[in-house]
Amino acid sequence: MTLLSPWWLLLIPLLYGVILLHTMHPQRHRVLVPSTLLWERVLRELEADARWHRLVANLLLLVQLAALLALILALTRPAFLYALIKQRHDIYIVDVSASMSAVDLEPNRLQVAKERLLDLIRSDRPRQVSIVTAGPQPELIYAGRGSAALINAALLRITPGAGDIYWPGVVARVHAQLTEQTVQVTFISDGAMDSHVVTDLVTAVGDTPLRLERVSGNGNNVGIIAFEARQRGASLSEYEVLVTLANYGAQAVEVPLTLSGRSGLIAERIVSLAADSVQSVIIPYQFQTQDVLQAVIDSQDALAIDNTAHLTAYPPTPTRVLLVGPGNYFLETGLSVFPQVRLERRLLYPEQSDYPLVVFDRIPIPEDFTGTALYLAGAPADRALGARRTPQVTWYDRTHPLTRFIAWNDLYLQQAFNMPRLEGARILVESEAGPLLQLVRNNDQRVITLSFALEESDWPLKVSFPIFLSHLLRWAHPEGWEFVRNPLTVGDSLTLPAAFAQDRGWTVRLPDGSLVQVAKEDGPTFRDTRQAGVYTVVAEDNEFYFAVNAGGVTESDIRTRLHMPTGSFVDGAETQGAPATLSWIFALLALFLILLESWLYTHRVRRPVHTDMPLRTELWNQWRRIRAKRG
Amino acid sequence: MANKPLGELLDNRFLRQLEHLRLVPGRAATRTDMGDVASRRLGTSVEFTDFREYQPGDDFRTIDWASLARLDKLFVRLFRADENLQLELHIDASISMEFGSPTKLAYAVQLAAALGFIALHHGDVVSASVFGRQPQQRFAPARGRQAIVRLFRFLTETQNSGGTDINAALGRLAKEGVGSGIAVVISDLLDSNGYAAGLDALLRSGRQVALIHLLSPAELNPATIGDFEWIDSETKESVELAVNTETLAVYRETLTAWLTEIRSYCHRRRISYFQVDTATPVDQLVLRHLRKGGLLA
Numbered sequence: 020m021t022l023l024s025p026w027w028l029l030l031i032p033l034l035y036g037v038i039l040l041h042t043m044h045p046q047r048h049r050v051l052v053p054s055t056l057l058w059e060r061v062l063r064e065l066e067a068d069a070r071w072h073r074l075v076a077n078l079l080l081l082v083q084l085a086a087l088l089a090l091i092l093a094l095t096r097p098a099f100l101y102a103l104i105k106q107r108h109d110i111y112i113v114d115v116s117a118s119m120s121a122v123d124l125e126p127n128r129l130q131v132a133k134e135r136l137l138d139l140i141r142s143d144r145p146r147q148v149s150i151v152t153a154g155p156q157p158e159l160i161y162a163g164r165g166s167a168a169l170i171n172a173a174l175l176r177i178t179p180g181a182g183d184i185y186w187p188g189v190v191a192r193v194h195a196q197l198t199e200q201t202v203q204v205t206f207i208s209d210g211a212m213d214s215h216v217v218t219d220l221v222t223a224v225g226d227t228p229l230r231l232e233r234v235s236g237n238g239n240n241v242g243i244i245a246f247e248a249r250q251r252g253a254s255l256s257e258y259e260v261l262v263t264l265a266n267y268g269a270q271a272v273e274v275p276l277t278l279s280g281r282s283g284l285i286a287e288r289i290v291s292l293a294a295d296s297v298q299s300v301i302i303p304y305q306f307q308t309q310d311v312l313q314a315v316i317d318s319q320d321a322l323a324i325d326n327t328a329h330l331t332a333y334p335p336t337p338t339r340v341l342l343v344g345p346g347n348y349f350l351e352t353g354l355s356v357f358p359q360v361r362l363e364r365r366l367l368y369p370e371q372s373d374y375p376l377v378v379f380d381r382i383p384i385p386e387d388f389t390g391t392a393l394y395l396a397g398a399p400a401d402r403a404l405g406a407r408r409t410p411q412v413t414w415y416d417r418t419h420p421l422t423r424f425i426a427w428n429d430l431y432l433q434q435a436f437n438m439p440r441l442e443g444a445r446i447l448v449e450s451e452a453g454p455l456l457q458l459v460r461n462n463d464q465r466v467i468t469l470s471f472a473l474e475e476s477d478w479p480l481k482v483s484f485p486i487f488l489s490h491l492l493r494w495a496h497p498e499g500w501e502f503v504r505n506p507l508t509v510g511d512s513l514t515l516p517a518a519f520a521q522d523r524g525w526t527v528r529l530p531d532g533s534l535v536q537v538a539k540e541d542g543p544t545f546r547d548t549r550q551a552g553v554y555t556v557v558a559e560d561n562e563f564y565f566a567v568n569a570g571g572v573t574e575s576d577i578r579t580r581l582h583m584p585t586g587s588f589v590d591g592a593e594t595q596g597a598p599a600t601l602s603w604i605f606a607l608l609a610l611f612l613i614l615l616e617s618w619l620y621t622h623r624v625r626r627p628v629h630t631d632m633p634l635r636t637e638l639w640n641q642w643r644r645i646r647a648k649r650g
Numbered sequence: 651m652a653n654k655p656l657g658e659l660l661d662n663r664f665l666r667q668l669e670h671l672r673l674v675p676g677r678a679a680t681r682t683d684m685g686d687v688a689s690r691r692l693g694t695s696v697e698f699t700d701f702r703e704y705q706p707g708d709d710f711r712t713i714d715w716a717s718l719a720r721l722d723k724l725f726v727r728l729f730r731a732d733e734n735l736q737l738e739l740h741i742d743a744s745i746s747m748e749f750g751s752p753t754k755l756a757y758a759v760q761l762a763a764a765l766g767f768i769a770l771h772h773g774d775v776v777s778a779s780v781f782g783r784q785p786q787q788r789f790a791p792a793r794g795r796q797a798i799v800r801l802f803r804f805l806t807e808t809q810n811s812g813g814t815d816i817n818a819a820l821g822r823l824a825k826e827g828v829g830s831g832i833a834v835v836i837s838d839l840l841d842s843n844g845y846a847a848g849l850d851a852l853l854r855s856g857r858q859v860a861l862i863h864l865l866s867p868a869e870l871n872p873a874t875i876g877d878f879e880w881i882d883s884e885t886k887e888s889v890e891l892a893v894n895t896e897t898l899a900v901y902r903e904t905l906t907a908w909l910t911e912i913r914s915y916c917h918r919r920r921i922s923y924f925q926v927d928t929a930t931p932v933d934q935l936v937l938r939h940l941r942k943g944g945l946l947a
Contacts, residue, residue: 047877047890053746053754053869054840055882055889060904061897062889 023096023203023228030091037083079619086612093605108147108200110193110227111136112220113177114208115154117509117569118577120179121209123236123321131234132207133174139205139232140165149196153208154180155510156549157188162196181324181551181569182509186216190223203228209235210581212573217581235579239268241292241318242325242575246568248304248312248332248503255335256306256502260285262314262328263299266292267576275317278302280310290316306332306502311553311564322577325570329553331504337361338492338499343368344380347395349479353488359499360492373517375496381472389463391495396436397472406434407452415448415456421467421490422447422456425483435471444468467491506566509551513565515543519558528555530567659763659802664933671768671936673832674947675735675858700728735774736791736831738857739766740823741805743780743787744814745883746840750866750928757864758836759805760932765834766801768946770794776801777827781819782811791827813884814841820848824855833857834945838864839912842885846915853919860922860945863912867929872901 022028052058113136119129140148150161150173161173193204204224210233220229245263266272276288286302304312312330320326340354342364354360368377368385377390381397415427427448435452441459448456452470459466478484493500507513515525515537525537527545530552537545548554551569555562660668704713704724712726739762747755762778769776770793778789778801789804816837823833833852839845852859875898880889891897909925916923922945926935940946 047879049879049881049888050874051883052880053749053838053866053883054842055880055885055887056840056842057869057901057904057908058880058889058891059842060908061901062891064900064904065897 025095027091027094030094031088033091034084034087037087038080041080079616082612082616082619086609086616089605089609089612093602093609097601097605106147106200107143107145107202108149108198109140109143109145109202110149110151110196110204110224111139112151112153112189112193112204112206112208114184114206115152115177115180116184116211117179117181117324117574118209118211118322120324121236121238121240121321121577122323123238123577124234127179128209128234128236129177129179132209133177135232135234136174136207137167137170139207140170143203143205145202147200150174151189151192151196152177153184153186153189153206154549155182155185156180156546157185157192159192159196180509180549181567182549183571183574184212184216185510186219190219193220194223197224197227201227203230205230205232207232207234208581209233209577210579211235211238211577212581214581231581233579233581236321238321238576238578239270240320240322240325240575240577241266241268241272241274241316242320242322242570243314243316243328243568244297244325244570244572244575245299246312246314246328246330246506246570248330250501251303254305255500258304258306258502260302260304260312260330261299262302263297264290264292264316265297265572265575267295267578268320269294272318276300277315277317278312279315280304280312282310285312306334309333309564311566322575324551325568325575327551328506328568328570329566330506331553331564331566332502333498333504335359335499335502338376338496339363339374340492341365341368341372341374341377342380343377344382344395347378347380347473349473349484350378350380350395353479353485356485357489357492375499376492384466388466391465392467393491394466394468395472396438396468396470401436401438401470404437404439406436407450408434410435410450410452410455412448412450412455414446416446419445419447419458420494421458421487423490425486427455427483429481429483431477432471433475438468438470441468465495504565506568507548508571509548509567509569511548511567512544512546513548515545515556516563517543519556519561519563521558526557528557530554659760659806660767660932664764664936665767667933667937668764668768669771671941671946672772673735673737673765673769673774674944675832701725702728735769735772736827737765737769737774737776738823738827738831738833739776739778739789740820740833740835740837741778741780741808742782742814742816742835742837742839743808743811744782744838744840745810745812746814746838747864748810749883750868752928754838754864754866754928755808755810757926757928757932758862759808761836761862761935762834763802763805764932764936766805767798770798770801775831778804779823780808780811781816781823783813783815784819785823785826786811815843816841816845817843817847817851820845821851824848824851824857827855830856831858832860834860834862836862836864838869845912849915849919849921853921858922859919861912861916861924863909863923863925864928865925867927870905870927872898 113132115129119127119132121128124131136150145165148161148163148165148170149159150170152158152160160176161170163169204220204227206220206229208231217229242265243262244265245261247261248258249261251257251259260278262276262278264274264276271291271293274290274292276290278285278287285304288300290298290300292298310332312332314328316326318326338359339361340363342350342362343366345366346364351362354362368379368382368388375391376393377388378393378395380395383398383400384392384394410432412428412430416422432450435450435455438453440446440454441457443461444454444457444459446454446457448454455470457468459468473479515527519525520539520543523536524539524541525543525545527535527537529535529547530550535547537543548567551567554565554567701714701717702725704726708726712728714725714727717723717725741758741762743755747753747758750757766776766778773793775791775793776789776797777791779785780787787804787808789801792800816839820835835849835852837845849859849861875893875895877892878890880891882888913923913925922943924939924943924945926939930939936946
């Protein structure tokens, strides 16, 4: 017997309340009558039937107690028979995120979670078991009849991940395992996550109850939650390295921080962190060439994986821009401001070009184009759509990297073509004539369409024009503008550089030294970023590095943020028609007993209270004796 | 009933109807004086009934001289005596009689007035008493139509007498008076000590007894359901009872058994018994039920 809502058993003391009600003296109407002669005879007549009467009165009490008990049991949602009838299937989700490697539980949280999982399977006794790991790369590690040996073997393969949970992956795997026989889904976790994830899970499991099992320790941890670098000054090589530390413990600590690069030690700091605080350390650094920076803190905390972080840097490369068209004075003048730009001009688009940015000036974009393009409208097809004179900008996206920091509503446009919204386009600037600037992203191409001719506006004369070009160049070719490549977090994917591809594909060396092959047929996307550290893409004569870090605001904070009692069910799931078949049986029983009680009271109990409660009578007699003595 | 105008006691139409009624005496009829009622006893009226042999002490005036001449034996002539009827009206005026609408006491007073009127109208002797635990108020024996007003005045001034002890009150009344005649007891008999001893005492004293048993509709057919604490109006004792339909059924069974017990007792003692619902109009009771029951003719 499994009680899905056992806390309703707290209502059992109400049974004593029913007994108490039976012992209470009822409120009677006092009526003056000529004589009680006949009523006394009636009373004697009834008392002659006292045995039956007492029996019925006691029966009434028993029926009331049984009805209340049945009601309470209905609320506890017993599911024993349901499990037997339905060939019970349970899904267990084990949190394998970075926080589960914390050693504040012996030997670590994940091991405790595994043991808890085995205990639960033993007590739940499901016929079918599915086990899903919830980590940066969720997996279904077991689905079968619940063989202990196979489950143990599957659990042995689980190791704590280095990053946060990829919830869409978890939800997809759990959803795929749900069947009509699924009784409940159990999530075993340390609760070091935001509570909104439970909402996602509830959505995934639908009507199936979601149970939470928590394994958590004290949660004291100091970690590197961010390792970044930003340009300082006009020089492309001068940077400020930013290391952000967080102390999620209850006590203040002093942590030694070491920053080093390929050339050796860069800086050492002692960082004082108050309890539950965050602090950033800024260290100036000038990059000279390709480099890998490493930040390390020496902290005896529960989670070691976020005590190290990496950052990779490469010298910027020139940005090659191809202008396809008869020539555009304003555009060419604007691009010439940027020394990193190498501008080439052609009348036709050459096949298989590798320009980071191609500008199609009033020339249609070929269908087989791949890469990033800026399309300046004005081709005959665009003119056929017609134009609106002096349209006003009505809206623009203030957050997009291409349009931010620009006052688009200050533009004066002589006319703009009535360009329609392209399929799948994101509108960046909109006017009365329609979209002025829109972005279409497909698998292999990114196209920005400008719906007016530069010479038919005052835009090239405004400051916002070179700002837009700067945004465009950085967005299209960040490698030409930044030494530093932003590090990935565990579970992220990366597009491998085409220049490092070999005949069959790419070879990637993982932080633990093992090699992974990525076939060209599978595309340049690399997803196996389960480990934190520096990954190396190995080519014949060169190597490319990228860093994957474990720490972060969510993963380094290994304190329990999901405040649910262990063993409890999420409210959302509980109210969506849980498999409480027995609840209905008990509810019907309670209803029947209430009806029986009503019938007994109306038809059988002649004196429901007065003389038939020995306890009350005895108390009454005692009180009368005491009163007689005092009187 | 205090201070109730005499005119309201019985209306004229009813009184005119009563003038045609007479009390029907049973085996006992008090002979106080020569009266208008033919007695079963042999007496001195002009109505011949029988002969018997002369016995010493017989009135010579009753010797039948013709028989002596013809048979040479002394016979005396017997005549039906004309006697006055003694009517005693005993009214229960306990507090329990103050219930009902009209109250049982008011009903009893009206009934007693009607019976008294009949008796006095025909020259019979009428006395009356009101009792509770003991006889409280008395109307001395009176005769003649001129006593009607006094009787009515006595009845209108009837007050309730507190608790009830029917046996004690009737026992004491039995020892008083002439010891014969018709004793009409009007009561609800709601006395936990019973009524039999008192009625037996009246019977032993030679009276013909008629019992008119008044009960109000609420007593005959209670319909109230709920949890009650019934308080006795006389003893102030209480009975707690949850009244439901089944309790009411038991009440009705108990009432029927009680009434049967009273009726059976009266039948054995040859007491004329009338169980009266006070919802029955007094004129209907007198003109129909009491005549049918043989008390009036």
